[in-house]
Amino acid sequence: MAYSVQFAHEPASAHGSSEPVVVFEHVSIGFNDLKVLKDVSFQVGPGETRILLGPAGVGKSVLLKLVNGLLRPDSGRILLFGEDITHMTERELFPLRTRTGMVFQEGALFDSLAVRDNVGYQLMERHKPVDEVDRRVRDSLRFVELEHTYDLLPASLSGGMRRRVAIARAIIDQPDLILYDSPTGGLDPITSTTIIELVVKERDVLGTPSLLVTHRLQDAFTMVTHRFDQTQNKMVPLPHGQINAKTSFLVLHDGKLIFDGTTAELITSQDPFIKEFLA
Amino acid sequence: MPLALEKIDIVAKRMVLAVQDYSIFCWQSVANLFRTPKYWGDVLQQADLIGVGSVPIVVLTGFFTGGVLALQSAQSLAQFGAQAYTGRFVSLSMIRELAPVLTGLMVSGRNAGGMASELGSMQVTEQIDAMRALGTDPMKKLVTPRMLSTVVMLFLLTIISDTLGTAGGAFVSVFINNQNGTQYFTSAYQALAYADIAQGLTKPLFFGFIIATIGCFFGMRTTGGTQGVGRSTTQAVVVSSILIIFVDFLLSRAMLWIFSGF
Numbered sequence: 001m002a003y004s005v006q007f008a009h010e011p012a013s014a015h016g017s018s019e020p021v022v023v024f025e026h027v028s029i030g031f032n033d034l035k036v037l038k039d040v041s042f043q044v045g046p047g048e049t050r051i052l053l054g055p056a057g058v059g060k061s062v063l064l065k066l067v068n069g070l071l072r073p074d075s076g077r078i079l080l081f082g083e084d085i086t087h088m089t090e091r092e093l094f095p096l097r098t099r100t101g102m103v104f105q106e107g108a109l110f111d112s113l114a115v116r117d118n119v120g121y122q123l124m125e126r127h128k129p130v131d132e133v134d135r136r137v138r139d140s141l142r143f144v145e146l147e148h149t150y151d152l153l154p155a156s157l158s159g160g161m162r163r164r165v166a167i168a169r170a171i172i173d174q175p176d177l178i179l180y181d182s183p184t185g186g187l188d189p190i191t192s193t194t195i196i197e198l199v200v201k202e203r204d205v206l207g208t209p210s211l212l213v214t215h216r217l218q219d220a221f222t223m224v225t226h227r228f229d230q231t232q233n234k235m236v237p238l239p240h241g242q243i244n245a246k247t248s249f250l251v252l253h254d255g256k257l258i259f260d261g262t263t264a265e266l267i268t269s270q271d272p273f274i275k276e277f278l279a
Numbered sequence: 280m281p282l283a284l285e286k287i288d289i290v291a292k293r294m295v296l297a298v299q300d301y302s303i304f305c306w307q308s309v310a311n312l313f314r315t316p317k318y319w320g321d322v323l324q325q326a327d328l329i330g331v332g333s334v335p336i337v338v339l340t341g342f343f344t345g346g347v348l349a350l351q352s353a354q355s356l357a358q359f360g361a362q363a364y365t366g367r368f369v370s371l372s373m374i375r376e377l378a379p380v381l382t383g384l385m386v387s388g389r390n391a392g393g394m395a396s397e398l399g400s401m402q403v404t405e406q407i408d409a410m411r412a413l414g415t416d417p418m419k420k421l422v423t424p425r426m427l428s429t430v431v432m433l434f435l436l437t438i439i440s441d442t443l444g445t446a447g448g449a450f451v452s453v454f455i456n457n458q459n460g461t462q463y464f465t466s467a468y469q470a471l472a473y474a475d476i477a478q479g480l481t482k483p484l485f486f487g488f489i490i491a492t493i494g495c496f497f498g499m500r501t502t503g504g505t506q507g508v509g510r511s512t513t514q515a516v517v518v519s520s521i522l523i524i525f526v527d528f529l530l531s532r533a534m535l536w537i538f539s540g541f
């Protein structure tokens with residue numbers, strides 16, 4: 001497959017050593033009088049996919065924005081690629097941010113730019129030659145199977161297509177970490193599945209570590225029970241009883257991280273909130 | 280009344296914080312002029328949008344303001360037998376006060392509001408965050424180009440307004456008041472001193488800066504979805520208009536002091 005060659009790169013563990021990609025240590029943040037996150041600690045290891053579950057408004061987006069320094073914690077420490085970003089200036093953060101791909105809740109595509117310029121934005125900012133940008137934009141769009149939208153403006157795309165373009169924009173420069181903010185939020189079940197298929201494809205083909213936020217349990221379980229088959233070019237279920245070992249869970253409730261563990265641990269958890277959430 | 284007092288306290292605190300934020304915002308927008316990367320493409324695009332796009336309204340307001348000045352002044356001046364000074368009156372009023380202020384207010388209504396709503400919708404749809412996540416500083420990419428092009432364009436638009444205002448005055452004097460055209464232009468031209476022109480062309484630099492920084496500042500601070508965008512837009516137009524008139528007063532006072540020593 002074309003992209004598997006062009007995107008070919010070692011799984012993220014090869015970029016750094018075996019140190020975690022993201023570390024949160026006792027992180028708290030609030031807005032005015034509202035405490036959103038209280039004493040949150042967790043890690044994203046190399047090659048890991050971590051799914052953050054939690055009801056709407058609990059602070060999932062806030063947590064994701066803390067990871068690449070779009071928001072600053074009130075207290076605690078955050079490490080990204082081994083570097084302490086807690087007190088970094090905006091300028092110092094830029095190089096770390098460009099190593100991180102972020103897919104925003106509604107896509108957050110630039111309205112005024114065509115799909116090509118949206119996807120190639122980072123490369124154009126770095127003044128890459130036009131034909132290189134063209135080529136890599138096409139590769140990235142092919143990955144999300146939206147090559148035909150190359151010249152279109154975001155306004156003419158459907159909600160699902162916008163998310164896919166946002167994924168193409170996030171992965172174009174082969175990031176070392178991907179942050180997905182509710183990539184299926186507000187989409188119908190069928191479109192949601194195509195988005196999750198792309199996330200699984202990203203995980204299994206490119207192997208980039210990621211942190212994915214969702215309030216839809218369905219998505220999370222599709223991710224652990226499926227793999228991407230490159231020969232068939234689609235997502236297929238794992239054999240019965242098997243789950244993806246690199247994918248694990250975090251659960252946020254009332255500002256606190258109440259769960260951090262594997263799929264099996266999640267399903268058998270005795271926590272009343274988790275039991276109700278899974279029900 | 281502890282409750283009302285508490286409220287005043289909170290409002291005052293917010294105002295002070297906002298002024299502080301705005302000062303830092305202004306400082307950054309200027310400091311970025313000397314930092315890389317520079318977005319010349321965006322500067323040109325904004326110059327086209329703000330400058331060329333505003334020409335029609337500036338031409339119309341300039342012309343009719345000059346015309347109405349001639350109309351209103353002719354009668355009073357005639358009472359003192361000074362009708363010959365119409366040109367002088369029109370050109371002085373236009374160049375020192377009316378062209379800068381009216382052009383500023385027009386462009387403020389059109390562009391401070393436009394910038395606030397554009398940046399505001401980018402803020403509420405997370406496009407500003409997306410830009411930061413992609414490694415671009417929105418202050419450099421969005422604010423500084425708008426600031427630079429508004430300052431330059433308002434300067435040029437004010438010159439257009441000066442010219443059109445004088446022409447409007449001439450039109451009224453010649454065709455409605457039946458005055459002598461040569462006399463009008465001679466008096467208009469003779470009246471102009473260096474101080475008047477310096478004053479008239481310094482003002483738009485400040486007004487342009489106010490329009491762009493206030494428009495962008497309110498846009499970038501937008502919260503609360505589409506409703507918030509509407510709120511920011513209105514606030515930006517109101518605040519920039521008031522600031523223009525206030526700063527006009529300060530500048531006029533300062534110029535009097537600089538050029539005539541009182």
Ligand SMILES: Nc1ncnc2c1ncn2[C@@H]1O[C@H](COP(=O)(O)OP(=O)(O)O)[C@@H](O)[C@H]1O
Nearest residue numbers: 031034036054055056057058059060061062063
């Ligand atoms: N920039 C901000 N300013 C003030 N409050 C915020 C800001 N961002 C988020 N919040 C508040 O933080 C809480 C969590 O928001 P969010 O992370 O978006 O929730 P979700 O889990 O649905 O993604 C909400 O109550 C929201 O109002």
Ligand SMILES: [Mg+2]
Nearest residue numbers: 060061105182
């Ligand atoms: Mg959210």
